[in-house]
Amino acid sequence: MAKxxxxxxxxxxxxxxxxxxxxxxxxxxxxxxxxxxxxVFKELAAQYAGHNPEIKFGKINVDQSPILTLRYNVYGLPSTLIFKNGQIIQRIAGVKSLTDMKSILSQVLNESSDSG
Structure with a gap:
């Protein structure tokens, strides 16, 4: 089960x-x-549970983590950042549907596998 x-x-x-x-x-x-x-975010994590390679899903409360919020230039909520090997490769601003999120993640995974 994805967490x-x-x-x-x-x-x-x-x-x-x-x-x-x-x-x-x-x-x-x-x-x-x-x-x-x-x-929707929780369902996305559940659908990618057991994915190989592993994908980590997490959340950060901006009120409890102001330094991280500033470090990653998060100005609007919700904001979803996709990291690859510690580097931001995609920023997703605002509310997205499950279909939209799956499409974005699928595209990122395809680009990742293409680049090795």
Whole structure:
């Protein structure tokens, strides 16, 4: 079962140093679109559970992690960043449907496999 890991300023190196893809969602509890759309993100993680190679899914509360929010230039919520080997390769602003998210992730995976 895929897990959406809670990341913060104490454990962020887990995805920053990860050799592979990490899909990290920046959100706030007071952000209604973030809260309403979270089940879509959770479903995305569930659909990629057991994917080979592994894809990490995580979330960062901007109110509890202001340094990470600034480091990654997150200005709008929700924002989803896709990392490959610790580098941001895709920024997704705002609410997206499950179909949109799967399409974006599929495209990223295809580009990753093409580039070796």
């Amino acid at each position: 959406v890991i809670d990341y913060n300023e104490d454990n962020h190196s887990d995805f920053e140093w990860f050799e592979g893809l990490a899909v990290i969602r920046f959100y706030a509890d007071w952000c209604k679109p973030c809260v309403q759309n979270f089940p």
